[in-house]
Amino acid sequence: MLELSAVNAFYGRIQALKDVSIRVSAGEIITLIGANGAGKTTTLMSVSGIVRPASGAIMFEDRNLNEVEPDQIVAAGISHVPEGRRIFPYLTVQENLDLGAYLRRDRAAVRTDLDYVFELFPILSQRRHQPGGTLSGGEQQMLAISRALMARPRLLLLDEPSLGLAPLIVQQIFEILGQINRENGTTIFLVEQNAYMALRVAHRGYVMENGSIVLTDDSTVLLENEQVKSAYLGV
Amino acid sequence: MNYFLGLFVSGLTRGSIYALLALGYTMVYGIIELINFAHGEIYMIGAFTALILASVLSIAGLDAISILVIASLVAMIYSAAYGFTMEKIAYKPVRNSQRLSALISAIGMSLFLQNYVRLAQTSNFLPFPTLIPRLGFLQQLTFQVTSAQFVIFVTTTVVMILLTLLIKFSRVGKSMRAASQDKTMAMLLGVNVNRVIALTFVIGSATAALGGVLISSFTGQINFYIGFMAGIKAFVAAVLGGIGSIPGAVLGSFVLGWTESFGAGYISSDYEDVFAFAILVLILIFKPSGLLGRPENKKV
Numbered sequence: 001m002l003e004l005s006a007v008n009a010f011y012g013r014i015q016a017l018k019d020v021s022i023r024v025s026a027g028e029i030i031t032l033i034g035a036n037g038a039g040k041t042t043t044l045m046s047v048s049g050i051v052r053p054a055s056g057a058i059m060f061e062d063r064n065l066n067e068v069e070p071d072q073i074v075a076a077g078i079s080h081v082p083e084g085r086r087i088f089p090y091l092t093v094q095e096n097l098d099l100g101a102y103l104r105r106d107r108a109a110v111r112t113d114l115d116y117v118f119e120l121f122p123i124l125s126q127r128r129h130q131p132g133g134t135l136s137g138g139e140q141q142m143l144a145i146s147r148a149l150m151a152r153p154r155l156l157l158l159d160e161p162s163l164g165l166a167p168l169i170v171q172q173i174f175e176i177l178g179q180i181n182r183e184n185g186t187t188i189f190l191v192e193q194n195a196y197m198a199l200r201v202a203h204r205g206y207v208m209e210n211g212s213i214v215l216t217d218d219s220t221v222l223l224e225n226e227q228v229k230s231a232y233l234g235v
Numbered sequence: 236m237n238y239f240l241g242l243f244v245s246g247l248t249r250g251s252i253y254a255l256l257a258l259g260y261t262m263v264y265g266i267i268e269l270i271n272f273a274h275g276e277i278y279m280i281g282a283f284t285a286l287i288l289a290s291v292l293s294i295a296g297l298d299a300i301s302i303l304v305i306a307s308l309v310a311m312i313y314s315a316a317y318g319f320t321m322e323k324i325a326y327k328p329v330r331n332s333q334r335l336s337a338l339i340s341a342i343g344m345s346l347f348l349q350n351y352v353r354l355a356q357t358s359n360f361l362p363f364p365t366l367i368p369r370l371g372f373l374q375q376l377t378f379q380v381t382s383a384q385f386v387i388f389v390t391t392t393v394v395m396i397l398l399t400l401l402i403k404f405s406r407v408g409k410s411m412r413a414a415s416q417d418k419t420m421a422m423l424l425g426v427n428v429n430r431v432i433a434l435t436f437v438i439g440s441a442t443a444a445l446g447g448v449l450i451s452s453f454t455g456q457i458n459f460y461i462g463f464m465a466g467i468k469a470f471v472a473a474v475l476g477g478i479g480s481i482p483g484a485v486l487g488s489f490v491l492g493w494t495e496s497f498g499a500g501y502i503s504s505d506y507e508d509v510f511a512f513a514i515l516v517l518i519l520i521f522k523p524s525g526l527l528g529r530p531e532n533k534k535v
Contacts, residue, residue, distance in 0.1 A: 050423070
């Protein structure tokens with residue numbers, strides 16, 4: 001479904017991605033784990049067209065995304081929940097969700113999806129008319145995920161959904177990610193520092209260090225890998 | 236009492252014109268954090284366009300109301316095209332460079348447009364026809380309200396209401412608010428931010444042009460330099476209300492209009508501009524974010 005092949009990207013003169021190749025098949029949850037500054041966020045930003053690769057190709061269902069505008073990438077079926085959630089603080093919860101469905105014209109289906117996200121996260125329907133900025137961190141993460149789902153994506157990119165949240169909330173969010181994947185068949189590309197949680201929910205994983213992919217395997221294998229254990233799982 | 240009401244009405248008229256202009260400043264600032272110094276020139280170009288059209292149309296023998304409506308609409312469209320082009324050639328190329336570059340580009344644009352009109356038209360004052368027809372019912376009021384004052388106030392109110400509805404409830408309005416809060420996030424949701432920015436310039440320019448046509452019809456004369464002072468005043472109004480805030484721009488405009496008109500009426504008309512700028516200094520000292528502005532939120 002999504003294939004990055006030998007992608008190189010730069011911030012000024014600093015190389016953020018070095019020959020990154022990642023393949024995501026339809027229906028999968030894959031995770032990209034690694035330390036701070038490894039290039040995980042840049043990887044997602046390049047899929048969304050915010051960061052442009054200097055070389056290599058990003059293919060989404062046989063379409064090369066290298067030159068496609070960000071809004072057209074969303075239209076193609078890719079939604080991105082960025083690091084830090086980036087809720088519009090002065091827009092209400094409802095307006096944030098409306099913007100998630102910005103490109104859609106099928107009003108009836110948008111309503112169904114709205115009911116669906118309220119079912120996933122009932123707290124959001126209570127907070128519906130509150131400004132996004134007044135929500136707690138966990139609620140904002142739920143809103144960010146819901147907002148992305150409102151586009152009815154086929155591929156969901158998630159950047160550190162566990163960041164700064166209480167373990168119980170993280171647990172809840174990861175369960176719902178698994179649920180979204182099973183119920184709707186939404187493919188998920190998850191970037192995480194919380195390697196344990198990420199590998200438990202994902203089918204396969206990639207390990208990134210200094211802008212390069214150093215390891216890839218099934219999650220169950222990675223969970224047992226000595227290198228991963230000592231560097232990312234703290235055991 | 237009638238003297239007071241007269242000053243009140245005159246402040247309201249000034250405030251209305253400032254509001255039509257201040258909207259453009261505040262909307263553009265809200266989205267790209269640029270003070271568009273050439274905004275006053277768009278207002279002036281609107282007035283010139285209307286003048287030329289009004290001359291042609293009156294030769295063609297149209298009645299005053301038709302001339303006013305047609306001249307205003309064409310001036311708005313023509314100025315909107317100027318605003319659109321200005322953004323594309325002067326601001327978009329420098330959008331990702333330092334803020335200072337865009338500011339200098341804006342000042343350059345302002346000087347260019349002033350002198351372009353001076354060369355293309357004339358540097359003298361030109362008489363501007365009274366396009367606003369006489370409204371009989373205003374004669375029955377105990378205090379004086381001219382037809383022009385009345386039309387200016389009503390038009391501004393209608394424009395403000397329409398714009399508020401557009402921004403609050405429409406899809407375009409939501410995308411504008413989203414882009415002003417977080418452009419990258421708006422892009423990630425499928426908003427074409429370049430188009431939103433262009434649209435902001437188009438709307439701001441059209442309302443500025445409308446202001447230019449209305450006030451010129453009230454004052455009766457124009458030249459290439461009228462946009463400068465009006466632009467600065469409207470900028471003061473936008474800062475007063477809280478730059479980036481639309482209700483703030485409207486409130487700031489009326490506060491400024493009344494300050495000038497009461498100051499001129501009760502103290503001295505020689506110091507009219509002094510009052511305007513004194514109030515700017517005061518607001519910058521005591522409430523730098525303006526009357527309705529949001530405090531600058533620094534990211535940590």
